[in-house]
Amino acid sequence: MGERYLGGNDLISRHYRNITTLISHAMKQEITQKENKSKADLFVSVHCNSFSSAVANGVEVLYYPTSAKGQKAAQCVQDSLVKTTKLTNRGIKPRKDLHVLKSTVAPAILIECAFLSNPKEESMLKNQPEPFASAIFEGIREYCIENKK
Numbered sequence: 540m541g542e543r544y545l546g547g548n549d550l551i552s553r554h555y556r557n558i559t560t561l562i563s564h565a566m567k568q569e570i571t572q573k574e575n576k577s578k579a580d581l582f583v584s585v586h587c588n589s590f591s592s593a594v595a596n597g598v599e600v601l602y603y604p605t606s607a608k609g610q611k612a613a614q615c616v617q618d619s620l621v622k623t624t625k626l627t628n629r630g631i632k633p634r635k636d637l638h639v640l641k642s643t644v645a646p647a648i649l650i651e652c653a654f655l656s657n658p659k660e661e662s663m664l665k666n667q668p669e670p671f672a673s674a675i676f677e678g679i680r681e682y683c684i685e686n687k688k
Contacts, residue, residue: 571642580686581612582647583679584639587664589656596657597627601640601649604633608646608686615685616650616678623674626653626660650675 574582588595598620602609613631621628629651634640640647652671653660664671 567638568642571639574643574645574647577645579645581608581679581682582639582643582645583612583616583675584647584649585675586649586651588651588654590654591656593657595654596660597629598624598653599629599651600631601634601637601651602631603637603640603647604635606640606646609640609648611685612646612679612682613648615682616648616675619674619678619681620650620652620671623670623677624653624663626663 588599598617600613600617600620602613610631610633617628617631620626634649637649640649652675653664655661655664
């Protein structure tokens with residue numbers, strides 16, 4: 540992954556939509572098959588968390604347990620999200636049960652930006668999505684820089 544992929548602001552979303560989607564197993568397989576053919580250096584899946592209690596809060600990044608590069612990418616993005624958003628650091632977490640983490644050739648991370656079930660965090664996501672997008676961008680860029688060493 541080079542600067543040509545990370546150089547523009549077009550990667551940063553300026554829109555917010557509160558959409559719940561259910562992705563079938565076939566669609567998950569299609570996503571990972573396309574990723575595997577792409578020869579990408581990193582696969583990033585961005586989500587928002589939710590819980591039955593409105594007090595749940597914070598950011599976390601998931602990675603596949605045996606992926607050292609995935610763990611490194613997760614840590615870079617997590618550090619950037621916590622620094623930028625000032626939200627609770629829920630840490631990076633290994634997950635072996637998530638299709639997009641276990642079925643990709645490239646190192647993969649799944650980012651949980653904040654909790655939609657928490658009114659303060661939902662408001663941040665809705666009214667100020669730019670810090671989240673910028674933090675993810677910076678975390679990926681830091682990972683790419685460190686991964687070249």
